[in-house]
Amino acid sequence: MISIFSLIFIIISSYLFFYIFNQSSNTKNFYDNKNAHLIRIEGKLNNNTLGKLDREDTERIEGILKNSGEGYKISTIFKLSSGIINASDNKGVIIYGLDEVFPEMFNDHFQMKNNILYSDIESDELKLIIPNIHFTKQGDITSNSFDEKIFKLNNIYDLVEQSSMDYFFSRKVNDLPMIFASQATFSDILNVMFKGDSNRGNSQSRSIYDFIDVEEVLLYINNIHSLNGLVDQLRNEEFHVTYAFDSFENLSTDLGKSNTLYNLILALLFVLSSIYMIITYRNYLNSQQKDIGIFKVFGYSNQDIRLLYNRVLFKLFGIVFVLTCIFNIIICFNRWVTFSFILVIEAIMMLLIIWLVSYFQIRRVVNKGVLSLVKEDKEFE
Numbered sequence: 534m535i536s537i538f539s540l541i542f543i544i545i546s547s548y549l550f551f552y553i554f555n556q557s558s559n560t561k562n563f564y565d566n567k568n569a570h571l572i573r574i575e576g577k578l579n580n581n582t583l584g585k586l587d588r589e590d591t592e593r594i595e596g597i598l599k600n601s602g603e604g605y606k607i608s609t610i611f612k613l614s615s616g617i618i619n620a621s622d623n624k625g626v627i628i629y630g631l632d633e634v635f636p637e638m639f640n641d642h643f644q645m646k647n648n649i650l651y652s653d654i655e656s657d658e659l660k661l662i663i664p665n666i667h668f669t670k671q672g673d674i675t676s677n678s679f680d681e682k683i684f685k686l687n688n689i690y691d692l693v694e695q696s697s698m699d700y701f702f703s704r705k706v707n708d709l710p711m712i713f714a715s716q717a718t719f720s721d722i723l724n725v726m727f728k729g730d731s732n733r734g735n736s737q738s739r740s741i742y743d744f745i746d747v748e749e750v751l752l753y754i755n756n757i758h759s760l761n762g763l764v765d766q767l768r769n770e771e772f773h774v775t776y777a778f779d780s781f782e783n784l785s786t787d788l789g790k791s792n793t794l795y796n797l798i799l800a801l802l803f804v805l806s807s808i809y810m811i812i813t814y815r816n817y818l819n820s821q822q823k824d825i826g827i828f829k830v831f832g833y834s835n836q837d838i839r840l841l842y843n844r845v846l847f848k849l850f851g852i853v854f855v856l857t858c859i860f861n862i863i864i865c866f867n868r869w870v871t872f873s874f875i876l877v878i879e880a881i882m883m884l885l886i887i888w889l890v891s892y893f894q895i896r897r898v899v900n901k902g903v904l905s906l907v908k909e910d911k912e913f914e
């Protein structure tokens with residue numbers, strides 16, 4: 534029985550190790566990986582033409598999220614792609630306005646300060662030439678003057694990994710440098726651009742937002758299993774949607790099915806193994822009925838006999854436990870959390886089997902009379 538029981542627990546240890554490794558991988562790659570929870574909306578399709586997003590689109594998107602009842606975060610990225618010039622080289626720059634939610638989209642949070650610009654330009658400050666934009670009554674744009682404004686400049690990659698920023702901002706326009714600012718700082722720049730516009734806010738044909746591209750809307754969905762449903766809703770509204778695992782037809786459903794399957798296999802392994810070991814030990818006790826009868830003839834009490842066979846039972850599972858520990862140390866190798874978890878699960882399983890065998894099987898056999906023991910022993914043989 535030692536070899537059989539040890540083999541059973543080695544199989545259980547192997548599956549538990551695989552199970553924990555699989556769950557850990559899923560947690561790392563999907564559940565705890567913020568990129569896996571992200572939905573990117575980069576425009577809206579109109580007659581198969583990709584158009585830019587506007588404020589009404591962002592409101593519709595948020596309305597879909599609220600109606601879904603799912604926990605979410607939404608971040609809107611604005612882009613100013615023309616008009617602003619770097620005074621040091623008289624070349625244009627692209628400025629992105631990032632809201633306070635954007636840093637929460639990363640695995641490592643960071644914080645952007647107001648009145649500071651962020652880029653990979655090697656300088657401590659940046660002087661921008663900002664044109665003064667005016668709307669005419671006809672809706673045309675004029676600019677006859679400009680302001681210069683100096684901003685403190687920090688390196689964006691001191692805040693966040695370059696690979697993380699490249700995930701969102703990998704496409705440069707005409708190799709122009711990318712500047713990042715909080716939306717408060719971004720609004721300050723816009724206020725300088727349009728400070729002399731007497732028609733601002735009441736122009737019927739143009740508004741200030743005609744010069745601000747809504748580059749994209751980022752959505753963080755708390756429940757990864759809801760991603761596919763929300764993506765389908767957004768695409769039905771003609772939004773151009775991408776997300777990390779778009780190539781998987783139904784990632785959230787597949788994850789749910791695989792978890793259910795692994796849990797079912799684990800439960801069956803525990804139940805069937807326990808039943809097999811209990812039945813095996815019951816057959817052993819049935820083969821011992823003659824010996825138990827002899828013990829009774831020689832004056833041993835039921836309690837003494839139960840104690841004797843309980844010691845045999847504990848010794849059996851003690852040896853199995855030691856052999857299983859040795860195997861677990863080998864397969865876990867420095868993964869002490871995994872080792873401890875497997876050991877606790879198997880110890881609980883062993884104690885449960887010991888209790889069931891001791892309380893029901895050993896007690897049942899020992900409480901029989903001598904004649905019944907001898908008779909059933911012959912029938913068993």
